[in-house]
Amino acid sequence: AQSVTQLDSQVPVFEEAPVELRCNYSSSVSVYLFWYVQYPNQGLQLLLKYLSGSTLVKGINGFEAEFNKSQTSFHLRKPSVHISDTAEYFCAVSDRSSGSRLTFGEGTQLTVNP
Amino acid sequence: GAVVSQHPSRVICKSGTSVKIECRSLDFQATTMFWYRQFPKQSLMLMATSNEGSKATYEQGVEKDKFLINHASLTLSTLTVTSAHPEDSSFYICSAPPESQETQYFGPGTRLLVL
Numbered sequence: 001a002q003s004v005t006q007l008d009s010q011v012p013v014f015e016e017a018p019v020e021l022r023c024n025y026s027s028s029v030s031v032y033l034f035w036y037v038q039y040p041n042q043g044l045q046l047l048l049k050y051l052s053g054s055t056l057v058k059g060i061n062g063f064e065a066e067f068n069k070s071q072t073s074f075h076l077r078k079p080s081v082h083i084s085d086t087a088e089y090f091c092a093v094s095d096r097s098s099g100s101r102l103t104f105g106e107g108t109q110l111t112v113n114p
Numbered sequence: 115g116a117v118v119s120q121h122p123s124r125v126i127c128k129s130g131t132s133v134k135i136e137c138r139s140l141d142f143q144a145t146t147m148f149w150y151r152q153f154p155k156q157s158l159m160l161m162a163t164s165n166e167g168s169k170a171t172y173e174q175g176v177e178k179d180k181f182l183i184n185h186a187s188l189t190l191s192t193l194t195v196t197s198a199h200p201e202d203s204s205f206y207i208c209s210a211p212p213e214s215q216e217t218q219y220f221g222p223g224t225r226l227l228v229l
Contacts, residue, residue, distance in 0.1 A: 032216045043120070043207050044158075044220040051216055090157065100146065100211040100218055104157045 002027040002093050006105035014113050015083055021076040021108045023091035033074040034092045034102070035065055044090065050074065061085070081112045117141055118210055120221035127198055128229055135193045135224045137164075137208030143188035144210035148218065149181075152205045164191040198228040 007022040025031060032051050036044040048059025055067040065076045074091060091105040117140040127133050137147055145166045150158040162183055163171040170183035182194040191210075195202055205225055209218040 034217070036220070041205075041223070041225065043118075043222040044209075046217060046219065049217055094216060100216055101148070101160070101163065102209075102218060106157045 002031065002095065002103045004091050004093050004103055004105035006089075006091050006108050008108050009106065010109045010111070012111045012113060013081055016080045018079050019077065019081050019085075019110065021089050021091075021110065023074045023076065023105060025072050025074065025091075025093045027072075027093060027095060029095045029097065031093045031095045033065075033067060034094075035059065035063070035074070035076050036090045036092060037061075038088045038090065038107075040087075047076070047089075081110070083112050083114060085110060086112045116212055116217075116219040118208065118219050118221040120206075120208055120224050122224060123222060124225045124227075126227045126229065129199055130197055133195045133198055133226060135195075135206055135208075135226075137191045137193070137210070137221050139189045139210045139212075139219075142210075142212040144212065145188060147185060147191040147208055147210045149183065149191075149193050150207045150209065152207060152223075154205075158207060161193075166191075195226065198226070200228045202226065203228045 003026045005024045013019050034049045035047040038044050048057045050057050050067045058064045063078050089108045092102040094102050119138045121136045147164040149161045152158050161176045164183045164185040166185045172178045185191045207223045209220040211218045
């Protein structure tokens with residue numbers, strides 16, 4: 001069984017500040033890791049993913065994440081946020097045996113203030 | 115590429131009626147699609163896995179007779195909420211992975227309000 005923990009339910013930051021949204025997972029097998037963003041009343045949009053290879057993954061909108069196997073983490077970062085980055089962010093994990101089935105974290109609400 | 119659509123985007127119905135929600139993969143084929151339910155300020159809860167040409171697989175606690183799933187083709191899955199009640203009001207989201215890919219792409223969601 002897998003689980004995902006997003007350590008912060010809410011993260012308020014000021015515009016142009018850096019941000020890190022934390023995600024830890026547990027699994028007994030090798031995993032695939034994802035970050036999705038959800039704007040109000042919309043579906044989920046893929047930000048980035050780690051399947052294999054380089055542990056530093058770059059995604060859309062200037063976001064990046066680093067897979068740390070020893071710490072079982074996949075934290076999301078952005079060096080300078082914009083007002084438009086205000087949204088809910090979900091970390092998710094799957095593995096080869098789960099047939100693309102995702103396990104989601106509880107989500108982190110990022111609020112960027114002017 | 116990898117676009118998933120849902121229809122309708124919003125539906126209001128009376129208690130006791132049935133509501134059908136469609137999920138379509140527009141530019142790829144998907145033998146598997148997933149249906150989620152999301153309550154306000156909460157994460158996504160997987161309801162069932164829709165399998166083209168076979169029965170859906172339901173998660174524990176989800177009534178299969180209440181939430182009927184039909185995966186009629188490689189690009190269409192439908193979720194029917196039968197005899198809807200106010201407690202069924204929620205945001206329903208579908209997703210699909212293109213063949214041989216590990217990444218799921220999500221539809222825009224359907225807001226269901228049962229009066």
